[in-house]
Amino acid sequence: MKSMNTNQPKVFIKTYGCQMNKLDSELSIGSLAKSGYAFAEEEKDADVILLNTCSVRDKAEHKVYSQLGSLRDQKEKNPELILGVLGCMAQNEGDRIFKRMPHVNLVCGTRMFSKLPELLEEINGTNKRIIAVDEDGEVSFDRLVTQRQNRYNAFVSVMRGCDNYCSYCIVPYVRGREFSRPVTDIIDEVKRLADDGCKEVTLLGQNVNSYGKGLNGEVTLATLLRKLDPIEGIERIRFVTSHPRDMTKEIIEAVGELPGVCEYLHMPAQSGSDKILERMRRQYTSAHYRELIEMAKSLVPDIKIASDFIVGFPGETEGDFEDTVKLLNDVRCQNSFIFKYSPRTGTAAAEFPDDVQEETKKGRNHILLDLHKKISTEENRKIVGKSVEVLVEGTSKSDAGRLSGRTRQNQIVAFDLPEGSNQAGISSLMSGKLVNIDIVDSTDLTLFGDLSEIAFDKMTH
Ligand code: 5AD
Ligand code: SF4
Numbered sequence: 001m002k003s004m005n006t007n008q009p010k011v012f013i014k015t016y017g018c019q020m021n022k023l024d025s026e027l028s029i030g031s032l033a034k035s036g037y038a039f040a041e042e043e044k045d046a047d048v049i050l051l052n053t054c055s056v057r058d059k060a061e062h063k064v065y066s067q068l069g070s071l072r073d074q075k076e077k078n079p080e081l082i083l084g085v086l087g088c089m090a091q092n093e094g095d096r097i098f099k100r101m102p103h104v105n106l107v108c109g110t111r112m113f114s115k116l117p118e119l120l121e122e123i124n125g126t127n128k129r130i131i132a133v134d135e136d137g138e139v140s141f142d143r144l145v146t147q148r149q150n151r152y153n154a155f156v157s158v159m160r161g162c163d164n165y166c167s168y169c170i171v172p173y174v175r176g177r178e179f180s181r182p183v184t185d186i187i188d189e190v191k192r193l194a195d196d197g198c199k200e201v202t203l204l205g206q207n208v209n210s211y212g213k214g215l216n217g218e219v220t221l222a223t224l225l226r227k228l229d230p231i232e233g234i235e236r237i238r239f240v241t242s243h244p245r246d247m248t249k250e251i252i253e254a255v256g257e258l259p260g261v262c263e264y265l266h267m268p269a270q271s272g273s274d275k276i277l278e279r280m281r282r283q284y285t286s287a288h289y290r291e292l293i294e295m296a297k298s299l300v301p302d303i304k305i306a307s308d309f310i311v312g313f314p315g316e317t318e319g320d321f322e323d324t325v326k327l328l329n330d331v332r333c334q335n336s337f338i339f340k341y342s343p344r345t346g347t348a349a350a351e352f353p354d355d356v357q358e359e360t361k362k363g364r365n366h367i368l369l370d371l372h373k374k375i376s377t378e379e380n381r382k383i384v385g386k387s388v389e390v391l392v393e394g395t396s397k398s399d400a401g402r403l404s405g406r407t408r409q410n411q412i413v414a415f416d417l418p419e420g421s422n423q424a425g426i427s428s429l430m431s432g433k434l435v436n437i438d439i440v441d442s443t444d445l446t447l448f449g450d451l452s453e454i455a456f457d458k459m460t461h
Helices: 019-034 058-070 072-077 088-093 095-100 113-123 171-175 183-195 221-228 249-257 274-279 286-299 318-331 358-381 426-430 453-460
Strands: 010-015 048-053 082-087 106-108 130-132 153-157 200-204 236-240 264-266 304-311 335-340 387-395 403-406 412-416 434-442 446-450
Touching: 010 019, 019 048, 019 082, 019 113, 019 153, 019 200, 048 058, 048 088, 058 072, 058 082, 058 088, 082 088, 082 113, 088 095, 088 106, 088 171, 095 106, 106 113, 113 130, 153 183, 183 200, 183 221, 200 221, 221 236, 221 249, 249 286, 274 286, 274 318, 286 318, 304 318, 304 358, 318 358, 335 358, 358 434, 387 412, 387 426, 387 446, 403 426, 412 434
Parallel strands: 010 048, 048 082, 082 106, 106 130, 153 200, 200 236, 264 304, 304 335, 412 446
Antiparallel strands: 387 403, 387 434, 403 412, 434 446
16 A cells, blocks of 8 residues: 555546636646646545535536545545545535545635645645635636646636626635636736647636626736737637626627637527526526627627526426527527536525426426537538638547547547558647648537548648
């Protein structure tokens, strides 16, 4: 058994939930590496197991509790193993985690990540139990560029927290108040990423298009995009997630005008019914959402839209749900993330009776999923026969004989190399490069293409 006192104790981090969590795990990996930790490929080889968790729906928390339960044996066999719960669920559940899971050593909330190395050091060798969920803790944006998992894409946090208090959402309670990062810090980080070979940055914020609130000067997401666009080496800039209430013409114009900013907008509608939107406290109407989409499609003709929808919100009638179906049908989203409503204790909506039956929620979920599949199949088919720009990410996950990457509109493209070409080494040679791919086939999720021989020769010689 390895002890934390030997050189290079090994950490395993498992991440649940959204992109912000992925980034937090990455930042933690950076700060732990700096403090002398190595990383285990599998839980069974780790001296420290950290679960970075999500609270947005009940199911996400259940998953973590069941994972913690299944780690009990490993902890019994190796009492020196440190087991920690990080992030949103740590903040939300606090010492309930200790009560339910006596083998957990650390509960570390969303604002205490920067303290991780010290907290682990304090527990090391003592089997102490520490709970660190201070709401005033300092949120650190620091990153070690070299710790990124993929050289070519990076998440960059531009703001954290959320002040919106949508009635169903736990995020403002677990992530705290909205807080924008200074422009110069973001520019510096993006420049460092570019120097390190990064080609694509995704700017992250729970409410990314209200970026700039609380900062001095006239800073908005639109002005930030204009400052980042000229940075040499960065070919693509994305930003997620946008709130319809805070979307402006200036932001959409920036998407249309700036060559680096991708024609992709993730802007959750949540519902197509004005009655439900009001109960959700979303502060816009379905007509306003449609106007924004129309503006986006007219100012940025190639734009693709992604949206989130919640079905079965308290009081949602068949008619309200039909309004949502109609909205999805009209907007024709490329990506739709569809969720069954899950009451979260402490939120305003948790006070409403959860009156849509589970069977009805399931049925509505299926209807929207099917509609989404139909729309994305049809939309992708329109691209067959066209040539698209792809940022190559590497060997395709579903087919080792192909390479894959993404279009500017975030579609996955899998493509074959010219016949007879040597697969070995080609993946690493082409990863991180922009290539034009002729699309020959499609499904709802993937575009399939060929790399022309000419393009292939250009890339490899
Ligand atoms: N129940 C179901 N879905 C939810 N979301 C947020 N809170 C809840 C909840 N209580 C969804 C919203 C949000 C996405 C990240 O998760 O659609 O945009
Ligand atoms: Fe939650 Fe609404 Fe904030 Fe999004 S904008 S994180 S749904 S409260």
